[in-house]
Amino acid sequence: MNIKSTPIEGLLIIEPRVFKDDRGYFFESYSQKKYKEVGIDAEFVQDNQSLSQKGTLRGLHFQAPPFAQGKLVRVISGSVLDIAVDIRTNSATYGQYFSIELSAQNQLQFWIPPGFAHGFITLEDNTIFTYKCTNYYDKNSEGGIVWNDPDLNIEWNIAEPLISEKDAILSLLQDLKSPF
Numbered sequence: 001m002n003i004k005s006t007p008i009e010g011l012l013i014i015e016p017r018v019f020k021d022d023r024g025y026f027f028e029s030y031s032q033k034k035y036k037e038v039g040i041d042a043e044f045v046q047d048n049q050s051l052s053q054k055g056t057l058r059g060l061h062f063q064a065p066p067f068a069q070g071k072l073v074r075v076i077s078g079s080v081l082d083i084a085v086d087i088r089t090n091s092a093t094y095g096q097y098f099s100i101e102l103s104a105q106n107q108l109q110f111w112i113p114p115g116f117a118h119g120f121i122t123l124e125d126n127t128i129f130t131y132k133c134t135n136y137y138d139k140n141s142e143g144g145i146v147w148n149d150p151d152l153n154i155e156w157n158i159a160e161p162l163i164s165e166k167d168a169i170l171s172l173l174q175d176l177k178s179p180f
Protein backbone atom coordinates (compact mmCIF):
# COMPACT_ATOMS: atom_id res chain seq x y z
CA MET A 1 0.00 0.00 0.00
CA ASN A 2 1.36 3.44 -0.92
CA ILE A 3 0.30 6.60 0.88
CA LYS A 4 0.70 10.06 -0.64
CA SER A 5 0.24 13.43 1.02
CA THR A 6 -1.36 16.38 -0.74
CA PRO A 7 -0.73 20.14 -0.68
CA ILE A 8 -3.49 20.37 1.95
CA GLU A 9 -2.46 19.00 5.34
CA GLY A 10 -4.52 16.00 6.43
CA LEU A 11 -5.77 14.90 3.00
CA LEU A 12 -4.17 11.58 2.00
CA ILE A 13 -4.24 9.42 -1.12
CA ILE A 14 -4.05 5.65 -0.63
CA GLU A 15 -2.93 3.33 -3.42
CA PRO A 16 -3.73 -0.25 -2.35
CA ARG A 17 -1.47 -3.19 -3.13
CA VAL A 18 -3.33 -5.08 -5.85
CA PHE A 19 -2.70 -8.81 -6.41
CA LYS A 20 -3.45 -9.79 -10.02
CA ASP A 21 -3.64 -13.27 -11.47
CA ASP A 22 -5.41 -15.06 -14.27
CA ARG A 23 -8.67 -14.94 -12.23
CA GLY A 24 -8.62 -11.17 -11.88
CA TYR A 25 -7.45 -9.15 -8.87
CA PHE A 26 -7.56 -8.96 -5.06
CA PHE A 27 -6.74 -6.14 -2.67
CA GLU A 28 -7.45 -5.25 0.92
CA SER A 29 -9.79 -2.24 0.73
CA TYR A 30 -9.30 -1.44 4.42
CA SER A 31 -7.18 -2.65 7.35
CA GLN A 32 -7.45 -0.79 10.67
CA LYS A 33 -3.89 -1.79 11.64
CA LYS A 34 -2.25 -0.90 8.33
CA TYR A 35 -4.19 2.35 7.90
CA LYS A 36 -3.33 3.39 11.47
CA GLU A 37 0.35 2.81 10.67
CA VAL A 38 0.14 5.34 7.81
CA GLY A 39 -1.72 7.97 9.82
CA ILE A 40 -5.37 7.12 9.34
CA ASP A 41 -6.11 6.38 12.98
CA ALA A 42 -9.88 6.35 12.69
CA GLU A 43 -12.76 4.25 13.93
CA PHE A 44 -15.30 3.87 11.13
CA VAL A 45 -18.89 3.36 12.22
CA GLN A 46 -20.91 3.74 9.02
CA ASP A 47 -20.44 2.76 5.37
CA ASN A 48 -22.29 4.60 2.60
CA GLN A 49 -22.83 3.85 -1.09
CA SER A 50 -24.38 5.85 -3.92
CA LEU A 51 -25.05 5.21 -7.61
CA SER A 52 -25.08 8.12 -10.03
CA GLN A 53 -25.25 8.62 -13.75
CA LYS A 54 -22.66 10.72 -15.64
CA GLY A 55 -22.72 14.43 -14.82
CA THR A 56 -24.18 14.06 -11.30
CA LEU A 57 -22.72 16.36 -8.66
CA ARG A 58 -23.17 15.52 -4.97
CA GLY A 59 -21.92 18.06 -2.43
CA LEU A 60 -20.26 20.02 -1.10
CA HIS A 61 -21.29 18.59 2.26
CA PHE A 62 -20.08 18.27 5.83
CA GLN A 63 -21.53 17.50 9.26
CA ALA A 64 -20.80 19.88 12.14
CA PRO A 65 -19.28 18.64 15.40
CA PRO A 66 -20.08 16.58 17.42
CA PHE A 67 -21.20 14.68 14.32
CA ALA A 68 -18.27 15.70 12.12
CA GLN A 69 -17.22 12.89 9.82
CA GLY A 70 -13.91 11.69 8.52
CA LYS A 71 -14.44 9.88 5.19
CA LEU A 72 -12.42 7.20 3.43
CA VAL A 73 -13.84 7.34 -0.10
CA ARG A 74 -13.42 5.25 -3.25
CA VAL A 75 -15.15 4.30 -6.49
CA ILE A 76 -16.02 0.68 -7.28
CA SER A 77 -17.69 1.30 -10.65
CA GLY A 78 -17.12 4.20 -13.05
CA SER A 79 -15.21 7.33 -12.05
CA VAL A 80 -15.52 10.69 -10.32
CA LEU A 81 -13.62 13.92 -9.84
CA ASP A 82 -13.54 14.12 -6.05
CA ILE A 83 -13.23 17.46 -4.25
CA ALA A 84 -12.34 18.32 -0.64
CA VAL A 85 -12.50 21.96 0.52
CA ASP A 86 -10.57 22.98 3.63
CA ILE A 87 -13.01 24.72 6.03
CA ARG A 88 -10.80 24.52 9.13
CA THR A 89 -10.97 28.13 10.33
CA ASN A 90 -7.34 28.35 11.47
CA SER A 91 -5.90 26.40 8.54
CA ALA A 92 -3.33 28.07 6.30
CA THR A 93 -5.22 26.50 3.39
CA TYR A 94 -8.72 27.60 4.50
CA GLY A 95 -10.98 27.90 1.46
CA GLN A 96 -8.59 25.96 -0.77
CA TYR A 97 -9.55 22.66 -2.39
CA PHE A 98 -7.86 19.53 -3.60
CA SER A 99 -9.23 17.43 -6.46
CA ILE A 100 -8.44 13.88 -7.49
CA GLU A 101 -9.89 11.42 -9.99
CA LEU A 102 -11.07 8.24 -8.28
CA SER A 103 -12.12 5.29 -10.39
CA ALA A 104 -12.74 1.56 -10.42
CA GLN A 105 -9.73 1.52 -12.76
CA ASN A 106 -7.19 3.36 -10.59
CA GLN A 107 -8.56 1.83 -7.35
CA LEU A 108 -7.33 4.90 -5.42
CA GLN A 109 -8.79 5.83 -2.04
CA PHE A 110 -8.96 9.33 -0.60
CA TRP A 111 -8.90 10.09 3.15
CA ILE A 112 -10.75 13.24 4.10
CA PRO A 113 -10.56 14.04 7.84
CA PRO A 114 -13.20 16.12 9.65
CA GLY A 115 -12.94 19.81 8.74
CA PHE A 116 -13.59 19.51 5.01
CA ALA A 117 -16.58 20.00 2.75
CA HIS A 118 -16.75 17.07 0.34
CA GLY A 119 -18.30 16.46 -3.03
CA PHE A 120 -17.80 14.85 -6.41
CA ILE A 121 -18.91 14.94 -10.02
CA THR A 122 -19.38 11.64 -11.84
CA LEU A 123 -17.48 11.15 -15.09
CA GLU A 124 -19.31 8.03 -16.27
CA ASP A 125 -22.77 6.45 -16.09
CA ASN A 126 -23.39 3.83 -13.39
CA THR A 127 -20.74 5.24 -11.08
CA ILE A 128 -20.83 3.63 -7.64
CA PHE A 129 -19.23 5.70 -4.88
CA THR A 130 -18.65 4.01 -1.56
CA TYR A 131 -17.12 5.34 1.64
CA LYS A 132 -16.47 4.70 5.31
CA CYS A 133 -17.44 7.38 7.85
CA THR A 134 -16.09 8.03 11.35
CA ASN A 135 -19.46 9.25 12.60
CA TYR A 136 -23.13 8.50 12.09
CA TYR A 137 -25.44 10.48 9.84
CA ASP A 138 -27.08 13.32 11.69
CA LYS A 139 -29.44 15.34 9.48
CA ASN A 140 -29.54 18.29 11.88
CA SER A 141 -25.74 18.60 11.72
CA GLU A 142 -25.56 18.79 7.93
CA GLY A 143 -24.01 21.83 6.30
CA GLY A 144 -22.66 22.64 2.87
CA ILE A 145 -21.20 25.03 0.33
CA VAL A 146 -22.73 25.52 -3.09
CA TRP A 147 -20.83 23.75 -5.86
CA ASN A 148 -20.22 26.80 -8.03
CA ASP A 149 -19.12 29.22 -5.32
CA PRO A 150 -16.98 31.79 -7.19
CA ASP A 151 -14.64 32.14 -4.20
CA LEU A 152 -13.80 28.43 -4.43
CA ASN A 153 -13.53 28.56 -8.24
CA ILE A 154 -13.60 24.75 -8.47
CA GLU A 155 -12.87 23.41 -11.96
CA TRP A 156 -15.74 20.91 -12.24
CA ASN A 157 -15.45 20.95 -16.07
CA ILE A 158 -19.23 20.88 -16.44
CA ALA A 159 -21.71 23.70 -16.98
CA GLU A 160 -24.97 22.12 -15.83
CA PRO A 161 -24.53 19.14 -13.51
CA LEU A 162 -27.42 17.10 -12.18
CA ILE A 163 -27.76 18.21 -8.55
CA SER A 164 -30.38 17.87 -5.83
CA GLU A 165 -32.69 20.73 -4.88
CA LYS A 166 -30.97 20.74 -1.49
CA ASP A 167 -27.51 21.15 -3.03
CA ALA A 168 -28.64 23.93 -5.38
CA ILE A 169 -29.32 26.25 -2.43
CA LEU A 170 -26.30 25.54 -0.25
CA SER A 171 -24.50 28.59 1.11
CA LEU A 172 -21.49 30.48 -0.17
CA LEU A 173 -18.21 30.08 1.71
CA GLN A 174 -18.30 33.79 2.59
CA ASP A 175 -21.63 33.27 4.37
CA LEU A 176 -20.53 30.09 6.12
CA LYS A 177 -19.61 30.29 9.79
CA SER A 178 -17.45 27.20 9.73
CA PRO A 179 -17.95 24.99 12.80
CA PHE A 180 -14.33 23.75 12.49
Ligand SMILES: Cc1cn([C@H]2C[C@H](O)[C@@H](COP(=O)(O)OP(=O)(O)O[C@H]3O[C@H](C)C(=O)[C@H](O)[C@H]3O)O2)c(=O)[nH]c1=O
Binds near residue numbers: 050058059118119164
Ligand atom coordinates in the same frame (compact mmCIF):
# COMPACT_ATOMS: atom_id res chain seq x y z
C1 LIG B 1 -25.65 11.07 3.76
C2 LIG B 1 -26.83 10.26 4.21
C3 LIG B 1 -28.07 10.41 3.65
N1 LIG B 1 -29.13 9.65 4.08
C4 LIG B 1 -30.43 9.81 3.42
C5 LIG B 1 -30.96 11.25 3.43
C6 LIG B 1 -31.67 11.39 2.13
O1 LIG B 1 -33.03 11.02 2.27
C7 LIG B 1 -30.99 10.39 1.20
C8 LIG B 1 -30.04 11.04 0.22
O2 LIG B 1 -29.18 11.87 0.95
P1 LIG B 1 -28.31 12.97 0.23
O3 LIG B 1 -29.09 13.60 -0.89
O4 LIG B 1 -27.75 13.88 1.30
O5 LIG B 1 -27.13 12.08 -0.41
P2 LIG B 1 -25.78 12.67 -1.03
O6 LIG B 1 -26.05 13.91 -1.81
O7 LIG B 1 -25.11 11.55 -1.70
O8 LIG B 1 -24.97 13.09 0.26
C9 LIG B 1 -23.60 12.74 0.44
O9 LIG B 1 -22.89 13.49 -0.48
C10 LIG B 1 -21.56 13.85 -0.21
C11 LIG B 1 -20.69 13.41 -1.36
C12 LIG B 1 -20.98 13.45 1.08
O10 LIG B 1 -19.77 13.49 1.28
C13 LIG B 1 -21.86 13.11 2.19
O11 LIG B 1 -21.45 11.89 2.76
C14 LIG B 1 -23.30 13.03 1.89
O12 LIG B 1 -23.85 14.28 2.24
O13 LIG B 1 -30.24 9.50 2.06
C15 LIG B 1 -29.00 8.71 5.08
O14 LIG B 1 -29.98 8.03 5.47
N2 LIG B 1 -27.76 8.55 5.67
C16 LIG B 1 -26.68 9.28 5.27
O15 LIG B 1 -25.57 9.10 5.82
